[in-house]
Every structure is written in C-alpha cells, then in structure tokens.
Amino acid sequence: MNHNMNDLDKHLKKYKDKEITLEKIRDLCKPGSRIYIGSGCSEPVYITEYLTTQNLTDCDILHYFSLTSQRFFNESDPALFRHNSLSIVNSAKMRDAIAEGKSDYTPIMASDIPKLLKSERYTINIAFIQISPPDQNGYCSLGINIDLNRSIIDVAEITIAQINPLMPRTMGDSFIHINEIDYFIFNKMPLIEYNPPETSEVFHEIARNTAKLIEDGSTLNFGVGKITYLLPQYLKEKQDLAIFSEFLMESIIELIEEGVVNCKKNTYPHCMISFILGTKRFYDFIDNNPFFEFHPTEFITNLLEIAKNKKLCSVYSALSVDLIGQVTNDLPKRLYSGIGAEADFIQGSLLSEGGKSIIAIPSTTESGKSRIVPILMYSPIALRAFEIQYVVTEYGIANLHGKTLRERVLSLIGVAHPKHRKWLLSQAKQANLIYQDQKIPMSEDGTVLNYPQVSWTYDIRGEEKVNVRPIQPIDERAIQELYYSLTPDDRVLRFFTNRRYFSHKLTHYIINSIDYNKQYIIGGFVGKEVGNQRIIAITEYHCNKESDFPELGELAITIHKDYRGKGLGRFLIDTIIKVAKENNIKGLRGDVLKYNKGMIHLLESLPYNVTFIQEIESCSFRFRFDDLKAVKNEP
Ligand SMILES: CC(C)(COP(=O)(O)OP(=O)(O)OC[C@H]1O[C@@H](n2cnc3c(N)ncnc32)[C@H](O)[C@@H]1OP(=O)(O)O)[C@@H](O)C(=O)NCCC(=O)NCCS
Structure with a gap:
C-alpha cells in the first residue's frame, strides 16, 4: 500500500484510455442489466455509493458476501434494483428483504458458483471490483477478496475496477494484468472495515471447548462468527498450526506473530485463503505479506484441494442441530445465513487425514430457546447427520461420528442446556430414538443436573x-x-x-x-x-x-x-x-x-x-x- 505517487501516475498513464468517469459508468448500467459487485470489504464503494443515488432501472444486483446490501434494497421503488444473494445471507436487512419477497436468494455451494457464472445460463453484463494500482509491468492485485473476481473478469461483458492505492497488494494467485479489465476509475478511499463481533462469556466457553479438539499440527478452517473469532485466543498453547480457509478474520494475527500458525507441518507452506474480513490493522498486516496466499473460490473450495490438507479442522457455527445430528443455518420460515463454503469444507475435512468437522453453537438462543431441537422438519438442512463429527456448546463436546441414533441423542442431550434436557429426552422417547426407561442425572427434586466439566x-x-x-x-x-x-x-x-x-x-x-x-x-x-x-x-x-x-x-x-x-x-x-x-x-x-x-x-x-x-x-x-x-x- 506504500505506493510512490509518481510511479503510480506513470504506470496509470500508460492505460489512460481505460479510465472512465462515474457518469459514464451510470450510462453503461442499462435497464435490465445484471451487475456483479465485488464482495465483503472489497466492494468498490466509490462506484456503488454513486450508483445507488442514480435511479437505475430494473438492475439485477448480484452479490456473494455483502456487507452493504442495504444499499441495494430500494424501499421507495423496488423496481430500481433487484438484489440476488448467491449462497450467503449475511445481514438482517437482507434476511428481511428475502423474507418479504423483496430480494432474491440463490441456494448454491460456494464451489459451484464459478461454474454457474461461467455457464451459458448466466450472463453478467457488468462487474464492479476493487483492485490495487498496477505495478511497472501493469499487474494489479485483486487485493483482499479474490473469491469470485477471477471468474467474474473472465465472464463479465464489461469489467470496471475501482483502482485504490489503499487496497493491499496480496500474494498468491492474486494478480491480473490491467489489460484484463475494460475500464477503471481511480479513487483513494479507506476500505470497508469489519469490526470484531460483540461476544459474551458463553461464546468464550464454547471457544475454549472447541480449542480442546484442535491438535498440534492441525490445519484450520473457519466459518464467520463470534466463536470462530474468539477461537484463536484459546489456541496459543498449540504448535505448528496451518490455515486453509475460505476466509480469515483479524483475530488470527497474534497466532501468526507468536509462531503458533507457522504452516510447517501442512501440505502448503503458507496460509491459503480466498478473502479476509477485518480492519486497517489486518489490511496493513496482509499487504505484501508472502505468508498469505490468496486463491480463487474454485481452488480454495475444491474438495480435492481441501482434502490434501492434514488434520483439517473445519469450525462452523449454525442455528440449530437436531437430535440425530442434522444441521440448519436457517429458521423454518426465514433464511438466516444460507450455505457458503461450509458444506464444501465440512465434506473436505472428512476426507482430510485426521480431519475433524466441528459445529460450535451456544446451547440456546438469546431468548433462551434450545438450539438443540428434536427433529428438524421445516428448516433447510445445511449439513447431513453423517457429515458432522463434533457438536460443541458451552456444556461440552458431543462426538457423533460413528454413533448410533440412540448414542447421538444422549450425546447431544449432554451438551444441551440443562433446562431443555427433560423435554429433549421425552421427545426422543416419543420418537423411539432411545430406551423408554432412559434417564438423565437429576437431583432428588427432579432438577436436571449439569454434567460436571471436570477432568x-x-x-x-x-x-x-x-x-x-x-x-x-x-x-x-x-x-x-x-x-x-x-x-x-x-x-x-x-x-x-x-x-x-x-x-x-x-x-x-x-x-x-x-x-x-x-x-x-x-x-x-x-x-x-x-x-x-x-x-x-x-x-x-x-x-x-x-x-x-x-x-x-x-x-x-x-x-x-x-x-x-x-x-x-x-x-x-x-x-x-x-x-x-x-x-x-x-x-x-x-x-x-x-x-x-x-x-x-x-x-x-x-x-x-x-x-x-x-x-x-x-x-x-x-x-x-x-x-x-x-x-x-x-x-
Ligand atoms: C484392586 C484394583 C482396583 C487395584 O488396582 P491397580 O490399578 O492394580 O492398583 P495400583 O496399581 O494403584 O496399586 C496400588 C497398590 O496396590 C498394590 N497391589 C496391587 N495389586 C496387588 C496384589 N494383587 N497384591 C498385593 N498388592 C497389590 C500395588 O503394588 C500398589 O502398592 P504401592 O502403591 O504400595 O506400591 C484392581 O486390581 C482391580 O480392578 N481388581 C478387580 C476388581 C476389584 O477387586 N475391585 C475391588 C472390589 S472391592
């Protein structure tokens, strides 16, 4: 990000004919256009902020992971934009819009999106991305979000980049020649920042329990969430960890600085990722840092690539797990987070030598409802019962792999909140999943007891x-x-x-x-x-x-x-x-x-x-x- 402005001017001048204005960009967004917008913290905000004020007509906005999707729901005139979230739903506003029928959602595994984009079924008229300035050879870095950008550049009829000297120059399969884009607009503005989520003691306890499953020499893969954000601080005593993950959050920095994550024992000698979420501190850390290799979605979510990693521990959160081990990320009548790369990584971890698939969730919702439920019937199943090995809550660890239905029920009741255990037990009996005389530890007055977590x-x-x-x-x-x-x-x-x-x-x-x-x-x-x-x-x-x-x-x-x-x-x-x-x-x-x-x-x-x-x-x-x-x- 330390660009010499003279050099920068010199390099950009060579490609002056590609420079475009915001007004010209607006004119290119014709009614009926399908517009792809770069993901997460890499959204080209200079362009999108302008376009959302321009009364575009009937544009189909396509996003993978959006931190600003609220801009694209036009309450006064829904005909202006129709937003379509590919695979992931990641904001309350987006959930509302989908639930109210004002926005679209495409269920698809992350690994499958590049194929969809490249298929004849799909036409992307315009893609907006944000990249670093070109070097003396004309190469720009795709920065902190490689994810779908490489596929997009290949398939979009017109690719327009916001060239931003504040976009970190990331290593790996991250470079494109400026000739691969059609137009650029230069603007120096801070990237969107993703601040640490608010957490409570329950999340710390779950992170502590999850850390017990991470052995030395493991390769880590994280889903977005409070628990995965906290997890690194409980891994400080581990050794020789590596990263192969769709994305990384800022809380990983200490583990890298302290040499805990050193990638020494893994197949790949660097942290292999596709995008990051964080603040300027993380962007500075990652800039020109060869310890991070950025790769496109088609590589990082490829089952065979994931499986090459040793002891791959995939840690994801979920909304609910049922008593036989099925997992959902959504509510019965409301999409909550969708799919993303979770299914790819969970399957990949099963193929990895010594791999573990881990679902880490609080035992209850904020309002106190059990997140371990009898049988999921009305919510889309994100992960099937045979794909999950561990379910971790603040009450401990349930290992489901190779367990019978009866054993699964007992293991999961053991990590459910004690106030819900009696109900789960009776539901399981009604479904004949466990012995009719099965009991769980209770005090003399019939209060269900927490299993002591001493050892x-x-x-x-x-x-x-x-x-x-x-x-x-x-x-x-x-x-x-x-x-x-x-x-x-x-x-x-x-x-x-x-x-x-x-x-x-x-x-x-x-x-x-x-x-x-x-x-x-x-x-x-x-x-x-x-x-x-x-x-x-x-x-x-x-x-x-x-x-x-x-x-x-x-x-x-x-x-x-x-x-x-x-x-x-x-x-x-x-x-x-x-x-x-x-x-x-x-x-x-x-x-x-x-x-x-x-x-x-x-x-x-x-x-x-x-x-x-x-x-x-x-x-x-x-x-x-x-x-x-x-x-x-x-x-
Ligand atoms: C009795 C039993 C629990 C002992 O367990 P263990 O793990 O072998 O015992 P430890 O290794 O801790 O040994 C404890 C002490 O007993 C001594 N010991 C163990 N077996 C012995 C034997 N057969 N004869 C004499 N001393 C014996 C050990 O030398 C050791 O002595 P030290 O500490 O003074 O050196 C075990 O043999 C057992 O499970 N037996 C079958 C079931 C049973 O008998 N249960 C008790 C019913 S009341």
Whole structure:
C-alpha cells in the first residue's frame, strides 16, 4: 500500500484510455442489466455509493458476501434494483428483504458458483471490483477478496475496477494484468472495515471447548462468527498450526506473530485463503505479506484441494442441530445465513487425514430457546447427520461420528442446556430414538443436573495418558464392555459372584442413580479421539439413606486387567476421595473379599484409620476423612 505517487501516475498513464468517469459508468448500467459487485470489504464503494443515488432501472444486483446490501434494497421503488444473494445471507436487512419477497436468494455451494457464472445460463453484463494500482509491468492485485473476481473478469461483458492505492497488494494467485479489465476509475478511499463481533462469556466457553479438539499440527478452517473469532485466543498453547480457509478474520494475527500458525507441518507452506474480513490493522498486516496466499473460490473450495490438507479442522457455527445430528443455518420460515463454503469444507475435512468437522453453537438462543431441537422438519438442512463429527456448546463436546441414533441423542442431550434436557429426552422417547426407561442425572427434586466439566489426567509412566472424568448416560455401553472384559475371577472380586450379564437393564440403573453429589461415578478413558475413548477403569461411591452409615459413600472400583499394577487404582481412589470431600461426604465404606490383596493393600495404605470387620469370606471396611492416621515420628 506504500505506493510512490509518481510511479503510480506513470504506470496509470500508460492505460489512460481505460479510465472512465462515474457518469459514464451510470450510462453503461442499462435497464435490465445484471451487475456483479465485488464482495465483503472489497466492494468498490466509490462506484456503488454513486450508483445507488442514480435511479437505475430494473438492475439485477448480484452479490456473494455483502456487507452493504442495504444499499441495494430500494424501499421507495423496488423496481430500481433487484438484489440476488448467491449462497450467503449475511445481514438482517437482507434476511428481511428475502423474507418479504423483496430480494432474491440463490441456494448454491460456494464451489459451484464459478461454474454457474461461467455457464451459458448466466450472463453478467457488468462487474464492479476493487483492485490495487498496477505495478511497472501493469499487474494489479485483486487485493483482499479474490473469491469470485477471477471468474467474474473472465465472464463479465464489461469489467470496471475501482483502482485504490489503499487496497493491499496480496500474494498468491492474486494478480491480473490491467489489460484484463475494460475500464477503471481511480479513487483513494479507506476500505470497508469489519469490526470484531460483540461476544459474551458463553461464546468464550464454547471457544475454549472447541480449542480442546484442535491438535498440534492441525490445519484450520473457519466459518464467520463470534466463536470462530474468539477461537484463536484459546489456541496459543498449540504448535505448528496451518490455515486453509475460505476466509480469515483479524483475530488470527497474534497466532501468526507468536509462531503458533507457522504452516510447517501442512501440505502448503503458507496460509491459503480466498478473502479476509477485518480492519486497517489486518489490511496493513496482509499487504505484501508472502505468508498469505490468496486463491480463487474454485481452488480454495475444491474438495480435492481441501482434502490434501492434514488434520483439517473445519469450525462452523449454525442455528440449530437436531437430535440425530442434522444441521440448519436457517429458521423454518426465514433464511438466516444460507450455505457458503461450509458444506464444501465440512465434506473436505472428512476426507482430510485426521480431519475433524466441528459445529460450535451456544446451547440456546438469546431468548433462551434450545438450539438443540428434536427433529428438524421445516428448516433447510445445511449439513447431513453423517457429515458432522463434533457438536460443541458451552456444556461440552458431543462426538457423533460413528454413533448410533440412540448414542447421538444422549450425546447431544449432554451438551444441551440443562433446562431443555427433560423435554429433549421425552421427545426422543416419543420418537423411539432411545430406551423408554432412559434417564438423565437429576437431583432428588427432579432438577436436571449439569454434567460436571471436570477432568483429571493420569500419566502411566509417560507411556499413555488416562483421561479421568465423571460418567454420563452416554457411557453405558462402555461400562458394559468394561464389565464384560472381566475374567470370572475378577467378576467375583468386584461383584462377589461370577456375574454373567451386564445388560442394559442391569447396568443403566447404576448410571441412572448418578446425581454428582451423593451418587458419583468416575471413569478412566484411553484413546486419542475426544468423545470416543475406551473406558479402562471405573470407580464410584453411593450413599444410602437406609444404611447404618448414610453419611458414608459405598466405594467400588474396577480396573481393566491390562491397566492394573500401574498406580491407576490408587489415583482413582485418591480422586474419588477428593470428589467425595467436595460433596461433603464424610467417608467411604464397602466390602472386600479377604483374598483381594490388591484392594486391601490399597485401603490399608490410605492416610485414614480404616476399620475392617471380618466376616466369613469377606470383610467390610469403613473410614472417615476426618479420622487421619497418626504420623509416626522418625526415630
Ligand atoms: C484392586 C484394583 C482396583 C487395584 O488396582 P491397580 O490399578 O492394580 O492398583 P495400583 O496399581 O494403584 O496399586 C496400588 C497398590 O496396590 C498394590 N497391589 C496391587 N495389586 C496387588 C496384589 N494383587 N497384591 C498385593 N498388592 C497389590 C500395588 O503394588 C500398589 O502398592 P504401592 O502403591 O504400595 O506400591 C484392581 O486390581 C482391580 O480392578 N481388581 C478387580 C476388581 C476389584 O477387586 N475391585 C475391588 C472390589 S472391592
């Protein structure tokens, strides 16, 4: 953007015959013209501001991503302009106009738009774009929006560019020769700026949860939105991230400056993008910066190109997700955001090695309605149930990939707002999506409980990490599998009988009893995939009002045989004791077979005075947290 004005004059002079005035531009916009206007912050405002005051007649205005579309809805005389949004709806005014039938919308995937524009079905009479001034060789940069501009220049009958020295000179497939345009008008004016969206703590929490899914070495792809704007600030501890995204927002700058986004591990050595949204700070950062490669829509949204990226994490927001995992970006009778490049990237992330598709949404609307809904019936489906892997809310992460309908329902109820969970549960039962006796954790008075979002990590001698967290209803199958993996001897140790069945009927009552207070179960999980880990340990306490010791929790523990003798049993007992103390439980009790040396050793080595009462084959034990063993003084 630091152009020497003398050079600039010299370069432009060579092409003087292409210079045009605003009045001549108006004359070229004949009634019935189809006019394409450059997208986002690159809109050639000097031209469009003038034209909207000129009473053009019956012009069809075509936009991809418009930040100023309100200019093109003429309330007094709708015959002057008819606005058509390609793929994306991105302003309240545009939503109103479409809902009221005053504006058009074309549903189409971003990757398909260049083909449509180039097809015989479509004629673009005039295209208005904004570009940087030519260099000594006559090359201008398409600036911060390459998106559809290259296709447009190829197909428009007349291309008119606003040449603006404040348009950043961007790298990549961004250059056109000035001879490729028909006319230009020179004007130095600040570009439109896109200011950071307003956010609240809920969005920060969702961004924090989303960040848990981003592994080192991932390639990021973002959709527009508050959560994706906030996400970079929660990725500062990650390493070797890369970018392959239709667009970028300004909040990425810190990650680049701090070397977190360095593109070292990805297929492409630079940030691959098609346009940016931001303020002058971002424009200055991107100007002449070879770390950013700008590419046209046909490249950046090409499924095969997207799939070449490793660990591509596509993060998009949505309006609603239903209980089987279908996603909509629109309301039942009102288009809200349309399609854009979301479907292209979500599909691409499924093809990418180690890729993840992530939908990150608040659990409720601002007015408190659930955004996780029973079944989407009247809204257009933007993403199908099999395309989404993760749904993230402020209540956690639901991993849907490879999950049955029943598991999807339970996972999604687990991240819904607690005040809507009972309703979702009953709707799912009505649709026979889950067991009719399925319950979710509730307090004694019937209030649905939030699943605690605590977790602990046990590092097995630096070889493997065990993720320890509270059990949820979705874990029922995992618990059954752990019990079925026990040998007959172990079953006797744990249940005092060689129990043969751990059916739903027998297992779900344990989970149904959880209230994360008097009844608590925690599990140890291994495996890399969040939400799809294998359970290898479980420990629990249950307080029984009817027992002789209602203030003590009854303790039980099971470790998978492959993970015994590695300190995990001790870690889990210490953890469940910590949890019990926090819940004001006074101590623990239970029964153990006399020959269960491991368990007895574990109990004896606790810092509490443990009372053992011997019976014929077993002994019962109990200890109180306030009854500590006396510390022996060294001789
Ligand atoms: C009992 C059980 C939970 C222990 O878990 P674990 O992960 O193997 O235990 P850890 O590795 O943390 O070992 C804890 C201590 O017990 C000792 N230990 C473990 N197994 C032992 C055994 N069979 N004999 C003697 N000591 C044993 C360990 O050496 C360790 O001692 P240290 O810390 O003083 O060095 C596990 O064996 C199990 O799941 N058993 C089957 C189910 C069961 O018995 N549940 C209890 C019903 S009440």
